[in-house]
Amino acid sequence: MHEMDLKKYLKKKGFKVTTQREKIVERFLKRDRHFSVEELYKEMKRTMPGIGFATVYRTLQLLVAAGLATERRFKDNIARFEPSHMNRHHDHMICLNCGRIIEFENHKIEKLQNDVAEKHNFYTVSYKLELYGYCEECKKKRLIGRKNERDGLNTS
Amino acid sequence: MHEMDLKKYLKKKGFKVTTQREKIVERFLKRDRHFSVEELYKEMKRTMPGIGFATVYRTLQLLVAAGLATERRFKDNIARFEPSHMNRHHDHMICLNCGRIIEFENHKIEKLQNDVAEKHNFYTVSYKLELYGYCEECKKKRLIGRKNERDGLNTS
DNA sequence: ATATTATTGATTTTGATTTTCATTTTCAAT
DNA sequence: ATTGAAAATGAAAATCAAAATCAATAATAT
DSSP states (O other): HHHHHHHHHHHHHOOOOOHHHHHHHHHHHOOOSOOOHHHHHHHHHHOTTOOOOHHHHHHHHHHHHHHHHEEEEEETEEEEEEETTTTTOEEEEETTTTTTEEOOSSSSSHHHHHHHHHHTOOEEEEEEEEEEEEEEHHHHTTTSSOOOSSSOOOOO | OOHHHHHHHHHHHHHHOOHHHOOOHHHHHHSOOOOHHHHHHHHHHHHHOOHHHHHHHHHHHOOOTSSSSSEEEEETOEEEEOTTTTTTEEEEEEEETOOEEEEEEOOHHHHHHHHHHHHOOEEEEEEEHHHHHHHEEHHTTTTOOOSOOOOSSOOO
C-alpha cells in the first residue's frame, strides 16, 4: 500500500527501484516503532549481509522526502525515523530514566496552535510536542540506574 | 542577581569562580536571545581575545547544570542556549524560510499536559512545543530564497 | 605563602552523519 | 536480449559539533 507510494515517487523523480530500497522499505513499514539508522541497518544485515550503512541511511532520507517517514530527534540527538503510517499526528513522552518513548495523540492542541499562530501572523506547517519525565515503571525506582544524569535536571 | 545564583552554585559544588566564568555569564545573561556556543565564543573573543572555545562550551554547560540556562536544538541541530531569565516557560515558532525564531508563552498547555500525562501515569518534568512554518514576512514572499528546501516538506 | 585542587585553552578524539568515488545495477530504447 | 546513459551501491573517507585530554595556570583553604 505504502510501498506503492514509494514506487510512484521514485518514478516521478526519475529514481530507480532497487532491491535494497524495496527490502528496506518493506522492513521499515512493517514496524511501528522508531528506528535509528543503526538499528535498521543491523536488522537489514540479517537478511541482506552485503547491504551498506549508507544505503540504509540514504533510503531513510528518501522516505522522508517522499513523505513516508518522519525524522525525529530526542534528547540523545540521534536521528530516529518512524513510518508516517496512517499519517495521524502524534506526540511523544520520553522517559528520562529508561529512554522509553510513549506516543500519544492530541486533539486539543490544534486549537491552541491556531490561537498563537494567528496572533503572530505565523503560518504553521507542522508542530512538535514533547514531554520529558518519568514513565510509570521508572517513577517507582526513581533513584537507580539513571542514564541521563545531570545535576539539576533543567525543568524549564 | 542571577550571577549571585551562579556563585552560590559554584560554592556549593566546590567549583571555582574565575574571570572567564564571570565574564561569560555576564555577557550571557545580558542578552535575551539564543546563543550557540560559536556565537557566544566570538562575542567573548572581542573583549577577551585569549579565551578558549572549550571554556565557553563548558561554562554554558555549567549554566545549564546550575539552572541558569536552557539548551535547545531546532532543525539545524546546533545547540543553542538561552538564559532561563525569569524562568518563565516559553515555546518557539521557527520560520522555515528565514530561520527566525519567535518566542511565545503558553498558558493552556499545562492543563493539556496533565491530562495526557495522567492517563499514562507519566510524571512530566519538562516539555517542549515547537511550531514550524512561515513568519509574517516570509508568508508574503513564500517562493523566493528558500533555505530548507526539501521535496515535500514533511508535515506530520 | 604554600599546597591542594580545579580551570583553562590548545589540541585531539569521538561519533553520528554526509559525501566521495569506483563499481554495479536499473531501465528505456533499441 | 543488448546496449548505453543515468542512478544506486557500498566501502571508505570527510565533516563537524560535541566531548575528552592534558600540561600549564589560577583560585581557594589553611
